[in-house]
Amino acid sequence: MTNTEKIYDKIRNLYEDGREFTASELSKQIGLSRSMTSNYLNSLVKTKSLNKKNTRPVKFLLAHKKSAFDVVVGAQGSMATLVEQCQASVNYPPNGLPIILRGNSGVGKSMLAKQTYQYAKERNVLSPDAPLVTLNCADYANNPELLSSALFGYVKGAFTGADREKKGLLDSANGGYLFLDEVHNLTQENQEKLFILIDQKRFRRLGDDDNWQKADVRLILATTEDTNRRLLATFRRRIPLEITLPDFMDRPVQERLALITHFFQAEAKKMEKQVFIHQDELEKLLYVDVGGNVGAVQNKVQISCAQAYNQHVNDNFIKIGEAENDDKFIQISSNSSDELIEDGSYKFEKILKENFENKTFQEVCNNILPFLNQLKKGRNREEELFSTGERFIYSRLLANQNKLDRFGKNITQKHLKEIAILFNVGQNSSSLSIQSIDNKEDAKYFNMAQTIINQVHQKIRDSLLLYMITAYLKNELPIKIRKNAIILMHGKQSASSLSSEANNLIGDYVFEAFDMPIQVETKEIVHRVNEYVTNIDTREGLILLVDMGSLEKMYEEIKDNVTGDLLIVNNVSTSLALNIGFALLQNKSMDYFTELDYQQFNVKPQFFEGISQSQNIVISCMSGEGIAQKIKEIFEDTKTKVPIEIIVLDFEELEKIAAKKSYTSFKNTFAIISTSPITIPGVKCINIEDLVNGSYSLDFLETIYSSEQIRKQTNEIIKLFTIEGASLRLKFLNPDMVINEIEQIITSLEQRYQVTFKNFVRVNLFLHLSSMIERLLIGDAVEEMEQSISTELANFIEVTQDIFSSIYKKYNIIIPLKEYDYIYRIIHVQ
Numbered sequence: 009m010t011n012t013e014k015i016y017d018k019i020r021n022l023y024e025d026g027r028e029f030t031a032s033e034l035s036k037q038i039g040l041s042r043s044m045t046s047n048y049l050n051s052l053v054k055t056k057s058l059n060k061k062n063t064r065p066v067k068f069l070l071a072h073k074k075s076a077f078d079v080v081v082g083a084q085g086s087m088a089t090l091v092e093q094c095q096a097s098v099n100y101p102p103n104g105l106p107i108i109l110r111g112n113s114g115v116g117k118s119m120l121a122k123q124t125y126q127y128a129k130e131r132n133v134l135s136p137d138a139p140l141v142t143l144n145c146a147d148y149a150n151n152p153e154l155l156s157s158a159l160f161g162y163v164k165g166a167f168t169g170a171d172r173e174k175k176g177l178l179d180s181a182n183g184g185y186l187f188l189d190e191v192h193n194l195t196q197e198n199q200e201k202l203f204i205l206i207d208q209k210r211f212r213r214l215g216d217d218d219n220w221q222k223a224d225v226r227l228i229l230a231t232t233e234d235t236n237r238r239l240l241a242t243f244r245r246r247i248p249l250e251i252t253l254p255d256f257m258d259r260p261v262q263e264r265l266a267l268i269t270h271f272f273q274a275e276a277k278k279m280e281k282q283v284f285i286h287q288d289e290l291e292k293l294l295y296v297d298v299g300g301n302v303g304a305v306q307n308k309v310q311i312s313c314a315q316a317y318n319q320h321v322n323d324n325f326i327k328i329g330e331a332e333n334d335d336k337f338i339q340i341s342s343n344s345s346d347e348l349i350e351d352g353s354y355k356f357e358k359i360l361k362e363n364f365e366n367k368t369f370q371e372v373c374n375n376i377l378p379f380l381n382q383l384k385k386g387r388n389r390e391e392e393l394f395s396t397g398e399r400f401i402y403s404r405l406l407a408n409q410n411k412l413d414r415f416g417k418n419i420t421q422k423h424l425k426e427i428a429i430l431f432n433v434g435q436n437s438s439s440l441s442i443q444s445i446d447n448k449e450d451a452k453y454f455n456m457a458q459t460i461i462n463q464v465h466q467k468i469r470d471s472l473l474l475y476m477i478t479a480y481l482k483n484e485l486p487i488k489i490r491k492n493a494i495i496l497m498h499g500k501q502s503a504s505s506l507s508s509e510a511n512n513l514i515g516d517y518v519f520e521a522f523d524m525p526i527q528v529e530t531k532e533i534v535h536r537v538n539e540y541v542t543n544i545d546t547r548e549g550l551i552l553l554v555d556m557g558s559l560e561k562m563y564e565e566i567k568d569n570v571t572g573d574l575l576i577v578n579n580v581s582t583s584l585a586l587n588i589g590f591a592l593l594q595n596k597s598m599d600y601f602t603e604l605d606y607q608q609f610n611v612k613p614q615f616f617e618g619i620s621q622s623q624n625i626v627i628s629c630m631s632g633e634g635i636a637q638k639i640k641e642i643f644e645d646t647k648t649k650v651p652i653e654i655i656v657l658d659f660e661e662l663e664k665i666a667a668k669k670s671y672t673s674f675k676n677t678f679a680i681i682s683t684s685p686i687t688i689p690g691v692k693c694i695n696i697e698d699l700v701n702g703s704y705s706l707d708f709l710e711t712i713y714s715s716e717q718i719r720k721q722t723n724e725i726i727k728l729f730t731i732e733g734a735s736l737r738l739k740f741l742n743p744d745m746v747i748n749e750i751e752q753i754i755t756s757l758e759q760r761y762q763v764t765f766k767n768f769v770r771v772n773l774f775l776h777l778s779s780m781i782e783r784l785l786i787g788d789a790v791e792e793m794e795q796s797i798s799t800e801l802a803n804f805i806e807v808t809q810d811i812f813s814s815i816y817k818k819y820n821i822i823i824p825l826k827e828y829d830y831i832y833r834i835i836h837v838q
């Protein structure tokens with residue numbers, strides 16, 4: 009081996025996963041100087057063993073060389089481990105290991121044997137002219153003697169008619185591979201002879217008890233049977249690697265499609281014609297278990313092509329299937345390296361990893377559209393579909409589009425095409441680890457994504473794919489409604505059709521439907537609803553619309569799983585659903601729904617107030633949810649002594665509950681931590697101001713957190729409530745400028761009201777005003793005022809309007825009344 013080859017070998021070991029590396033990274037790994045390493049790297053680039061990227065610093069990566077296993081469909085997917093085992097059997101020193109391939113007839117054992125032999129030549133462990141000799145032992149099942157003579161050869165006089173010495177297949181296979189198919193047909197005696205061959209590399213010819221023949225032969229055995237039952241234990245033990253191949257129907261849909269495409273492409277080439285296949289025919293091949301495995305599918309493909317050929321002798325194409333609807337024909341890509349199917353996971357593994365591996369769901373959401381754009385690069389038209397895989401997925405989705413109607417979102421053909429593009433590369437990448445998420449807020453997107461995936465894959469659960477489609481939907485078809493609402497009705501489809509109708513009229517995914525056919529008991533339905541409710545975010549409340557009778561009493565059984573308020577209304581009708589749905593679209597508060605005039609609908613509401621059924625700490629900030637969220641993060645810790653839920657509650661909501669004296673809402677609340685003072689009997693209420701100025705400590709939390717955790721939490725809160733801490737929270741405004749502008753406003757307010765604000769009020773104002781400007785700039789408006797404005801507030805607005813005019817002008821924003829109300833209340837505390 010030359011030095012360059014040695015370095016190349018090391019690089020292969022280190023960076024086989026396709027990672028990029030720099031010369032200095034490699035030089036550290038292999039202990040050579042950087043300049044020497046660079047020289048080697050450049051000569052490897054010249055021989056096309058490496059690819060070079062002219063970035064700064066320059067990066068290198070292994071070039072994907074054609075390998076013997078490239079022709080094995082699924083070598084990067086469900087057969088990846090098997091292929092690795094075959095490779096290991098070839099490379100194992102000094103002479104490789106024998107292997108046994110197990111699997112039903114037609115799963116691909118012979119082809120895997122052949123490619124293993126090719127790979128051995130590719131790796132130079134065999135000479136280029138090394139032989140591959142195949143023997144199907146079943147052909148000799150009734151004549152073991154004949155099998156022995158074929159395999160080991162014989163000497164003159166070994167049996168009647170043996171008039172001269174004859175060599176056997178072991179001689180022919182010397183220096184190469186012997187593939188013994190249906191090996192369970194070997195007699196015990198022949199198995200014993202073979203294990204001597206494995207142990208000692210020698211054998212005796214039939215009829216020769218004196219002389220040993222030498223043979224340097226590598227063995228691959230194959231069987232459809234249970235090897236423990238059909239082979240001698242002593243023989244079986246000598247073959248350490250048993251590789252089991254999966255049945256066709258046990259492989260992912262994408263791989264089944266790749267196999268079918270692969271076979272059609274081979275036929276297309278032979279016929280020199282393009283192939284179009286009707287979607288129904290393709291589905292039969294994909295989803296109907298034809299029995300007999302890959303081999304049988306290949307036969308079916310050949311037969312269908314042969315039949316179609318007769319009808320299209322004079323055309324340059326063939327069509328397979330009934331032509332009742334031309335839209336349903338899918339063209340089999342003529343490109344034999346239909347890369348978006350077959351090679352999909354390899355080619356895209358790297359960018360899939362970069363964008364999605366171990367990423368949070370939020371990061372997946374941020375990366376999904378740029379990732380899609382990368383996939384779309386090089387297409388003639390925006391949503392042109394490249395491969396058979398994409399086309400198949402798209403036509404499956406299109407054919408089942410009616411099942412997606414119920415969400416009320418306008419899912420267009422463009423969406424379906426983009427989903428098909430993502431689907432094609434996202435599926436079957438189960439090797440990628442992703443963060444598990446418990447994302448109740450996005451439950452509706454997950455529901456939609458799962459429904460979409462189910463139209464293509466019924467069996468396979470692939471979480472990366474689910475995250476990708478969910479993230480796509482969240483970007484492209486945002487759901488505006490935050491509260492959850494359910495329609496629950498007797499009858500097979502009453503709830504489904506009412507919710508679908510309402511969702512479509514409202515244009516958003518408002519209602520989830522639960523149908524209750526006669527034969528299903530209420531208990532079962534309650535169970536299903538509860539299962540659903542525990543997986544969604546009910547902090548902002550849940551509205552349940554039911555039709556009649558037993559369903560009305562459900563609330564007792566559901567309320568414990570609802571974090572926010574629960575409202576149940578009976579006698580649901582289209583007009584009630586629409587009224588509620590449109591109000592939800594405007595994000596009306598739960599109070600609006602409890603106070604609605606239900607008499608006009610002739611219905612009876614039941615209301616249950618709740619915050620959470622588990623032990624909780626409530627965080628509430630007048631200065632906006634963003635800061636409350638930040639404090640929530642400070643308190644959220646997986647290592648608490650007892651489980652605790654941290655709940656963010658709008659300060660106004662908190663005040664309302666307090667005003668209504670409905671204190672049962674806080675029965676599980678350990679403490680309320682807020683930026684403005686509030687009193688709720690029976691609950692510990694802490695004003696953050698007291699924490700920041702040191703007059704109160706968090707030590708009372710020691711039943712939940714360790715003293716170290718409490719110290720850290722206190723520090724982080726104090727840090728957050730400094731101007732610096734607050735300016736760190738700004739996403740795109742320049743903190744230096746904003747600090748000055750807000751300082752000026754605060755000074756003007758002080759002058760106008762002849763006060764000096766306490767430090768905490770200052771920080772609170774800073775936090776609120778800076779995040780308000782950002783929110784208004786990105787159009788993330790707060791809800792409108794519900795009650796009419798008080799005289800004090802009207803006064804405040806009038807007196808201070810000129811003070812705020814500087815930010816009006818500079819940022820071209822209008823401060824809504826509600827924001828004035830917040831600012832007024834922050835100041836008013838003092």
Ligand SMILES: Nc1ncnc2c1ncn2[C@@H]1O[C@H](COP(=O)(O)OP(=O)(O)OP(=O)(O)O)[C@@H](O)[C@H]1O
Binds near residue numbers: 267
């Ligand atoms: N993963 C695969 N990729 C491409 N072609 C495959 C694959 N698996 C099987 N085939 C093709 O399917 C056909 C049947 O495979 P093969 O003959 O290797 O199966 P087998 O398990 O050896 O069957 P038997 O036990 O009947 O001999 C072959 O034409 C083979 O090329």
